[in-house]
Amino acid sequence: MIAEIGHFLIFLALFASFAQAATGLWGGHARDGRFAAMSKAASDISFFAIALAFFALMSAFIRSDFSVQNVATNSHTLKPMLYKIAGTWGNHEGSMVLWCLISAGFGWMLAHFSKGLRWDLRSRAVGVQGLLTAVMMAYLAFASNPFVRLDPAPLQGAGLNPLLQDPSLAAHPPFLYLGYVGSSVVFSLAVAALLEGRVDAAWARWVRPWALASWTFLTIGITLGSYWAYYELGWGGWWFWDPVENASFMPWLLGAALLHSAIVTEKRGGLASWTVLLAILTFSLSLLGTFLVRSGVLTSVHAFALDPERGFIILMILAAFTGGALALFAWRGPSLGSDRGLFAPISREGALVLNNLFLTVATATVLVGTLYPLMGEAVFKRALSVGPPYFNLTFTPLMALVLLALPIAPYLAWKRGDLMAVLQRLWVAAALTALAITLSWAFMGGKALAAIGIGLGTWLVCGAISEVLDRVRFGKLPAPQVWARVKGLQRAAWGMTIAHLGMGVFVLGAVSETAFRVEHTASLGLGESTSFAGRTVTLKAVTAEEGPNYYADRAQLIVTDGKRELTLAPERRFYPAARMPTTEVALRSSLAGDVYAALGDPAEINGRMAWTVRMYWNPLVLAIFGGAFLMALGGAVSLTDRRLRIGAPQPAKPKLGGASAPPPADPVSAGVAAE
Amino acid sequence: MRRRDRRLLLISAAGIVLIGATAVASVALRQTASFFYSPTDAQAKKPEAGTQARIGGLVAKGTVVRGDNGKVNFVVTDMKADVRVSYRGVLPDLFREGQGVVAEGKFTAPDTFEARTILARHDESYMPKEVADALKASGQWRDAPLPVSQTSSQSNLGTGAGMVNPAYTSSK
Numbered sequence: 062m063i064a065e066i067g068h069f070l071i072f073l074a075l076f077a078s079f080a081q082a083a084t085g086l087w088g089g090h091a092r093d094g095r096f097a098a099m100s101k102a103a104s105d106i107s108f109f110a111i112a113l114a115f116f117a118l119m120s121a122f123i124r125s126d127f128s129v130q131n132v133a134t135n136s137h138t139l140k141p142m143l144y145k146i147a148g149t150w151g152n153h154e155g156s157m158v159l160w161c162l163i164s165a166g167f168g169w170m171l172a173h174f175s176k177g178l179r180w181d182l183r184s185r186a187v188g189v190q191g192l193l194t195a196v197m198m199a200y201l202a203f204a205s206n207p208f209v210r211l212d213p214a215p216l217q218g219a220g221l222n223p224l225l226q227d228p229s230l231a232a233h234p235p236f237l238y239l240g241y242v243g244s245s246v247v248f249s250l251a252v253a254a255l256l257e258g259r260v261d262a263a264w265a266r267w268v269r270p271w272a273l274a275s276w277t278f279l280t281i282g283i284t285l286g287s288y289w290a291y292y293e294l295g296w297g298g299w300w301f302w303d304p305v306e307n308a309s310f311m312p313w314l315l316g317a318a319l320l321h322s323a324i325v326t327e328k329r330g331g332l333a334s335w336t337v338l339l340a341i342l343t344f345s346l347s348l349l350g351t352f353l354v355r356s357g358v359l360t361s362v363h364a365f366a367l368d369p370e371r372g373f374i375i376l377m378i379l380a381a382f383t384g385g386a387l388a389l390f391a392w393r394g395p396s397l398g399s400d401r402g403l404f405a406p407i408s409r410e411g412a413l414v415l416n417n418l419f420l421t422v423a424t425a426t427v428l429v430g431t432l433y434p435l436m437g438e439a440v441f442k443r444a445l446s447v448g449p450p451y452f453n454l455t456f457t458p459l460m461a462l463v464l465l466a467l468p469i470a471p472y473l474a475w476k477r478g479d480l481m482a483v484l485q486r487l488w489v490a491a492a493l494t495a496l497a498i499t500l501s502w503a504f505m506g507g508k509a510l511a512a513i514g515i516g517l518g519t520w521l522v523c524g525a526i527s528e529v530l531d532r533v534r535f536g537k538l539p540a541p542q543v544w545a546r547v548k549g550l551q552r553a554a555w556g557m558t559i560a561h562l563g564m565g566v567f568v569l570g571a572v573s574e575t576a577f578r579v580e581h582t583a584s585l586g587l588g589e590s591t592s593f594a595g596r597t598v599t600l601k602a603v604t605a606e607e608g609p610n611y612y613a614d615r616a617q618l619i620v621t622d623g624k625r626e627l628t629l630a631p632e633r634r635f636y637p638a639a640r641m642p643t644t645e646v647a648l649r650s651s652l653a654g655d656v657y658a659a660l661g662d663p664a665e666i667n668g669r670m671a672w673t674v675r676m677y678w679n680p681l682v683l684a685i686f687g688g689a690f691l692m693a694l695g696g697a698v699s700l701t702d703r704r705l706r707i708g709a710p711q712p713a714k715p716k717l718g719g720a721s722a723p724p725p726a727d728p729v730s731a732g733v734a735a736e
Numbered sequence: 737m738r739r740r741d742r743r744l745l746l747i748s749a750a751g752i753v754l755i756g757a758t759a760v761a762s763v764a765l766r767q768t769a770s771f772f773y774s775p776t777d778a779q780a781k782k783p784e785a786g787t788q789a790r791i792g793g794l795v796a797k798g799t800v801v802r803g804d805n806g807k808v809n810f811v812v813t814d815m816k817a818d819v820r821v822s823y824r825g826v827l828p829d830l831f832r833e834g835q836g837v838v839a840e841g842k843f844t845a846p847d848t849f850e851a852r853t854i855l856a857r858h859d860e861s862y863m864p865k866e867v868a869d870a871l872k873a874s875g876q877w878r879d880a881p882l883p884v885s886q887t888s889s890q891s892n893l894g895t896g897a898g899m900v901n902p903a904y905t906s907s908k
Contacts, residue, residue: 403742404742405742406745415749419753422753422757425757426761429761429765430761430765433765433769437769443771443772444771444772444866444869445770445771445772445790446772446840447765448768448770448840450764450768451761451764451765451768451769454760454763454764454767455757455760455761458760459753459757582805582806582824582825582826583805584802584803584805584806633829641829641830642829642830644826644829659826661825661826661827662826662827664802666802666803666804667804673802673805673825673826674806674826675806675826
């Protein structure tokens with residue numbers, strides 16, 4: 062019964078979203094507040110209906126209702142409760158429900174919590190968001206229905222892929238989708254502005270928080286995925302330049318560019334049409350990412366069983382929205398006419414333009430590398446692949462160049478900056494960077510590129526710290542006044558400092574892990590030892606263990622470096638429900654680095670039973686995830702800025718409050734919720 | 737600086753970065769993009785020793801030989817031709833005889849391959865696209881039913897191949 066209600070709710074939400082789209086767009090176009098109010102009410106219905114449908118699906122998973130096909134295919138009674146819940150979005154249909162839920166939820170928030178936004182622009186944006194939601198809901202209802210019944214119902218489900226039964230991967234899709242769909246709000250705002258033919262600072266002020274929130278969620282989502290790949294797959298790496306990874310990385314890069322260009326549009330009124338274009342492209346890349354992951358057109362190490370036909374529908378949706386928005390941009394973009402704010406090349410604006418130039422070109426190189434196998438196959442009639450070497454040659458130098466300029470940018474004044482003066486203020490950071498390069502070159506085996514990379518990371522970290530110290534006039538003013546300045550510093554400034562610091566920490570981690578990692582494979586019989594990275598590893602025992610829905614061989618590895626001894630217990634698990642073996646990595650993290658062990662198959666070698674053991678020493682690997690976490694934290698701190706919460710005092714635009722939309726039609730949404 | 741000068745500067749800076757990136761990217765693609773070879777391709781095209789490539793096919797039954805320190809040798813076949821593969825490391829979880837496999841690495845001779853990476857799949861029912869295409873080309877492709885349709889219609893708590901603990905079925 063609950064499944065049928067869920068099914069009905071999806072259709073209700075679908076029609077409500079179409080109504081939201083039609084009334085919102087018309088209300089904005091005809092400047093009719095009644096339609097805007099209807100659009101708002103429709104967004105209530107759409108959001109609450111899809112939320113209830115989502116919970117209906119979740120309850121089917123929690124109750125292990127195998128008469129629902131989706132549950133039977135993806136769940137199992139013996140699965141731990143966390144993964145029953147996460148199973149709701151751990152499959153194609155469920156993840157599309159999640160997408161629609163977030164999309165409708167953001168539309169609802171846009172309709173209710175954008176008080177400072179002109180009501181007609183808001184009505185249009187809510188309308189566009191409604192259209193996006195409606196199209197995805199139609200796809201959900203007609204091509205990926207999660208509530209299809211199975212008759213007769215099986216007694217047991219097929220189980221969730223064991224690799225996905227992991228806490229960080231349970232949280233990975235929701236964050237990724239919050240990021241992807243968050244960029245759809247920016248897209249809606251951009252299309253609404255194009256429909257209106259006007260882009261101003263007020264618009265940019267509303268784009269900023271959504272772009273920031275979307276980017277922050279995406280950062281968390283990608284980091285969780287990367288961390289999962291690091292400890293779950295047992296390959297010792299954290300990023301493989303795989304199409305599926307690039308799919309989420311491209312909107313992240315362009316989203317970062319958007320964040321920065323929106324600053325110029327908000328503060329100086331410049332780059333308006335460029336910001337609009339970035340908003341359109343960022344969401345398009347999110348859709349492209351969904352298409353690449355769902356369709357399986359590219360061979361990925363992370364590939365799951367896929368359905369090309371469904372991918373094709375997503376491609377059509379992508380083509381329609383991107384094509385439509387770009388056509389609108391070509392038509393209306395030139396007349397946005399806000400190319401105001403003259404600035405010299407050496408200025409804050411100039412630096413942000415440089416940031417955008419490099420981030421956009423870097424995104425393009427990733428896009429080319431990701432899609433080249435498709436083009437190449439068409440041209441050469443042979444399958445081919447593009448691997449990490451390509452990205453190391455193209456993406457990495459571009460990013461290195463732009464990161465080199467990063468610490469300078471926050472020092473530059475708007476309109477016209479003084480580069481020499483800035484460099485003088487950064488001399489301490491520069492000296493520490495030179496020291497870091499020399500030391501890492503001298504003591505870490507004379508790897509020149511690695512030393513430069515370490516230098517770059519140091520430059521970013523020191524630059525961020527030095528900027529915040531200068532901002533509070535540390536060492537120039539007496540301590541109480543410095544403290545007062547620390548307290549008075551805007552959250553947005555803190556956010557920037559934390560995020561830039563995070564970038565530096567990330568670079569340090571990524572360079573160390575890539576350049577100085579030690580890998581060692583050995584076949585060990587019971588009681589045998591091998592030496593690796595200055596440590597001795599002994600296989601003490603292998604025992605049979607039993608988990609809630611798996612059983613395992615668990616090795617006991619004693620790792621000693623002469624001073625300290627630690628025990629690692631990597632496992633090989635077998636999940637009978639999915640008939641699938643998995644490798645459970647054991648790792649011991651410290652600030653200096655991770656000792657990482659994966660257990661392979663046992664085999665009879667040289668007359669004794671031996672287990673293949675793969676060991677890694679991954680120096681500073683925590684800095685990679687920690688740095689990414691700091692970037693997300695920076696985004697979050699920046700979001701709490703007073704200016705974004707309350708809205709800055711409007712310069713000479715008093716008509717704002719008077720024309721806001723009529724009160725929401727509460728009876729409608731209450732009626733739905735009661736059902 | 738005038739508006740026109742500024743625009744000119746901006747466009748030329750963007751042009752330089754774009755042209756530079758395009759040049760580097762096209763050289764990088766030419767040097768690093770590696771072709772996919774099925775065993776039949778390898779036999780026909782005779783890649784030079786040292787050619788970076790991806791190969792794929794089925795792991796021939798009874799050919800997996802494990803040596804010391806994680807060394808593994810096996811034969812990849814598309815039932816028409818064979819390539820001998822050597823690898824050192826822990827094999828992916830779903831690596832099995834008679835199953836599809838993709839390896840990245842380089843040819844040491846037209847019929848021997850040194851694998852750097854054996855690509856793992858995350859999903860039992862997934863077959864790498866190249867392998868499926870290669871098998872179709874050699875006439876060895878059988879449309880396998882998705883395990884989903886089998887497992888959802890019957891309770892399957894069978895013990896897995898080669899694993900211990902038969903108590904598991906009764907523990908339910």
